[in-house]
Amino acid sequence: MATRTVKRAYKFRFYPTEQQEQELLRTWGCVRVVYNKALQMRHTAWNQNRQRVTYAQTDRAMTGWKKDPELRFLSEVSSVPLQQCLRHLQAAFVNFFERRAHYPRFKSRKRSKLSLTYSTRGFRFDADGQLRLAKMGSPLDVHYSREFDSGSASTVTVTQDRAGRWFVSVLCESEVESLPTVNRSVGIDLGVKDAVVLSDGRRLNPTDSYDVRRKQRKVEQCQKRVAKKAMGSNNRAKARTKLARATAALADARRDWLHKTTTALVEEFDTLCIEDLNVAGMTSSARGTMENPGRNVSAKAGLNRGITEHSFGEFRSMLEYKTEWYGGTVVAVDRFYPSSKTCSSCGSIKTGLRLHQRAWTCTDCGSRHDRDINAAVNINAAGLAVYASGDGVRPARKPAAMQASAAGSRQ
Template sequence: MAANHVKRAFKYRFYPSDAQAAELSRTFGCVRKVYNLALAARTEAWARQVRVNYNATSAMLTAWKKTEELAFLNDVSSVPLQQTLRHLQSAFANFFGKRARYPRFKSRKKSRKSAEYTTSGFRFRDGQLTLAKMAEPLDIVWSRPLPEGAEPSTVTVSQDAAGRWFVSMLCEDPAVKPLPSTDAAVGVDVGLDHLLTLSTGEKIANPRHERRDRTRLAKAQRKLSRKARGDGANRAKARRKVARIHARIADRRRDVLHKLTTRLVREN
């Protein structure tokens, strides 16, 4: 019997064509709409002390698609719409299990733009990924290879606030092996002057670029606040600049923390 391999997400940037970007933006909007409709239906039922499950919301989705008002839901792949209902089911399971707050509605401006596809919603062949409803494969920047012979089980497409597009593929990775055990242990204290202080006496400084990035962010935020609310194009441009700086800070911080936590786990 084959050993159970660990599943890992491999995330890449990609550059959609205008048609693909329009299709994905439509899909994100439909995913958000279906999630909010199902949450409203479940909340209304909850007020009547009736529990609605995934199967019930799936039946509702079929009915919504037949109405004139929501016929546009038929224009996108049904797979991400079903997946968002599954995510809502998980959110309610976590709420009932007292592991999370009551699910919240997704807003157009603040919620993450994403859509999840299972195997029936994409084709992965010869190193090319083609999503449902699309004629051409995605133009992906393969910054690192997938494991040999890997077949993605789910694919998540997202767009961040800075307008960058990402695709994340969940694959089995036979290369992931347990680390050798060690008797070493270390205490970690999070500080203000330093990022971390270890019980060994080692002090890990905040990244050098942190202060520079923060200064740049403050300057961009001041410029944005000076833009008049009615000045649509310039305000949107300034908002994108703030989002790009935020994204760079988050990327750099994630990279530093990932390298640091990997080191601490390997050594202790």
């Protein structure tokens, strides 16, 4: 079988000493200062003079900031994560100008996620595999759960989640072996009631796992305890910390289910057909404004919560990079293709199908369809057509004469 070299990130948990934690927090504070000052510099230059500031200009400006007596503390930490945050800011502006992301926002001590990126100049692995970061006297106590090639590591990213856990992610090269060809395809319909519905009739849900159900109940219990505590009290702060830990454990369980499900699908099928969903548009708020308030806000909020819990975007990204690694193919069907309304037996389209209707009968051929399974079957057929011809799958409207004759034949 063919093998290929891919970039792969290995994430491990580590337990810093009190001194190491203080050093990491100081570095994070310096990163926030540099990032915010560079963002303000770019913002001011554009609003006042309509000039764009480059990464090189912000890098030179950072050298001057270090000489400022009030910002001398920037020289006390490693310069590698400071330069990396400027590169991240440059990438954020590139994504903004290419309409892939919103305008960059300032980093906040309370809201922003702690993240420090070290390039090859900022870390090294000892002979015994211990990880050492720049300007840190002792190695990190990393609990390695998998083997990886530390010699090919290009970046190391240190993060801390809201539950207070510390993680290190090592990006390095890895050899992966292509899977054998099985000549099988599947259509995948993503939904709220059932997370994943396959064209062969299977329904996959994270709540099928006992671990996910147990941790979901734990989160609900912690939420009730937080709601009963007085605002601003120490007991409320303790309850919020427990809630953060329970939420992090639930997120880990759901992510583990996503990895296991996508890996199993990639191993079982060569071609995976999915819908090109606009997740950002699907989860947009329906609250509206004071002048024009939205309707059915509570129902839309529940729908948004179901979409985000099932992680449609992350599910697709996992499928895409895993099929790229192991030799499969992911085919995205046009998001406007009416997969749920199209009869998989005769191809006619049912008009007026509401979201709460989970099953319907075709008026042309009399076939009874489950809404989700029928959509998965249609996605599979449309995806294979796209893969074979590269043509679109949005159906053409029938001529008025054909629609009239069809309506007359049903009467």
